[in-house]
Amino acid sequence: MKASTERAAGRGRGPEDAERLARAALTRVLEPGDERAGQWLRAAGPVGLLRILGSEDGSAAETLPGMTAARREGHLLRAAAADPVRDLAEVAAAGGRFVCPGDLEWPSQLDDLGDARPVGLWVRGAADLRLWSLRSVAVVGARACTAYGAHMAASMGAGLAERGWVVVSGAAFGVDGAAHRGALAAGGATTAVLACGVDVVYPRGHAELIGRVAQQGLVVTELPPSSHPTRSRFVLRNRVIAALTRGTVVVEAEYRSGSLVTARRAQNLGRHVMGVPGPATSGLSAGVHELLRGEGVLVTDASEVVELVGDIGELAPVRRGPVLPRDQLGATAARVLESLPYHGLARPRDLARSAGTSSDEALALLYELHSLGFVEREGDGWRLTVTPPRNGDARRGGT
Structure with missing residues (x-):
């Protein structure tokens, strides 16, 4: 057990094996973004909470605020099936690791999520997640994007990568995939945040792309190996994208869009929120335009994004018309x-x-x-x- 744990441990010093194992098990017991469970975790600690949720004696679980009989039974069934040693060994065999709070590789900006902070993150890729997240931008948007949206996302991803920024997205069809490909084509860095296990390819049509991201960048998820995506997990995944980055750029989004959820999360966390304008007659640009009418900042290329999220002196070139x-x-x-x-x-x-x-x-x-x-x-x-x-x-x- 110890050897498997050490192979999949986060880099450098971090939580002891017991806590790491407990957190790995809790990623299989708790759903991502469960703030009530986050309160329990903060109060009881990972080892204590796993012991309570896995105990046949329900008296301890009944002391947890908000615990119901139905929730207790569900957690008990999941805890009984959890095998963190196996999960850590599987992710290590796939070239990955488990990173949790207390590790040197843990991105501290995720702590801004409070009780909705991930219990831990399963990671594939050679890069350091914390260092990459310090200089990263999320590029998200519609799955069924137009050719214009795909072009803007790809050029945005390539431009950010060329300027030394990490492009973070969700590896979905449409804008997400175009942003990843743009960064990869520029020989740059990109991180894919998934709503499934790191060993599960979703969408299946992006098997090659996700493989390239794992080789050249990072693949990150809250869910343990073999976990499959659900609608709620996609929505909750967006909070990680928002918290992990300095700002979020939305390229094409309808009024009801998961990309706008990411943007609102970013705004609530005090991150920069940006949008790429499109035709006023396009429904795929309607959500972006609504964002721009509020707190969003209009951007048209990577230099304008970097001017907003970067350091002093990283200015976009002055725009002017032709000299007659x-x-x-x-x-x-x-x-x-x-x-x-x-x-x-x-x-x-x-x-x-x-x-x-x-x-x-x-x-x-x-x-x-x-x-x-x-x-x-x-x-x-x-x-x-x-x-x-x-x-x-x-x-x-x-x-």
């Missing part, structure tokens, strides 16, 4: 040019009056505008050129 040739003219030269009629000729004296300058300065600026390709001379008059200069053709002229 007229933008490079001096103020007086621009006024002279604007005074020219669209059709016909104008004399320097008339242009000087309209531009508010002298005749001599107006004439000098007309010759300068001529050299830049803005105007043409015809006798004593001046007209606009038929083909104005292209971008970059004109140098700054006049005053």
Whole structure:
């Protein structure tokens, strides 16, 4: 038993074997996110709580606040079937480990969940979960996303990875998968948080993707080996994604979407909440737009995400439109040019009056505008050129 436990133990010093075994067993007894059970765990400790829940004598269990006969029977059946030594050995054989509070690898930001904090985490992958989580961003969104959503998620994942950030998502179809693939394609880091055991492939169509994530990144779950996903586990899994990261980016989501659950969790935890806008006519963007009308921040690429969640100095490039040739003219030269009629000729004296300058300065600026390709001379008059200069053709002229 001890050898199996040591192989699957978290890195560095951590809880003693008895507590680690108890926590591993409790991941099979308790459902993720059960705050009432979290209160019991805080009061009795993992070893004490497992002893109470697995005891045939119901008197101790009856002292737990909120315990009912039905809950006690369910916990008793699960506790009887729990075999933490086997589970630890199975995850170790799959190249994984069990990380729990007290381990050096435990991400302390998960403690923000309070009594809803995971009992422990089953992890596959070589990287250090705590270190990776310190610089991570969640990218989540619709399963049935559009081509636009998949493109934005992939480019977001790749851009974040290129900037040294870990991309966290749920390995689902659609936006999740695209975000993971973007990070992997950039040779970067990504973490998949599952709603099933680390040895269970779900969705089955993502078997190759989850395998690549386990090799290049991390696969994380609260559930013990062989556990299968349920609807409630998907929803509760989202709180881990929200707490594990510095911020959550939502790419395409309807009004009723698990991605918005993740965003609300992140907001309640004081994390950054961001959304990628889409067409106003798309139902898949409706939830994101509702988020942006509230506390969400609009982002369009990885640099804008990093500017929000990163350190001082990690700024997105300044956005501006193209510089037109007229933008490079001096103020007086621009006024002279604007005074020219669209059709016909104008004399320097008339242009000087309209531009508010002298005749001599107006004439000098007309010759300068001529050299830049803005105007043409015809006798004593001046007209606009038929083909104005292209971008970059004109140098700054006049005053």
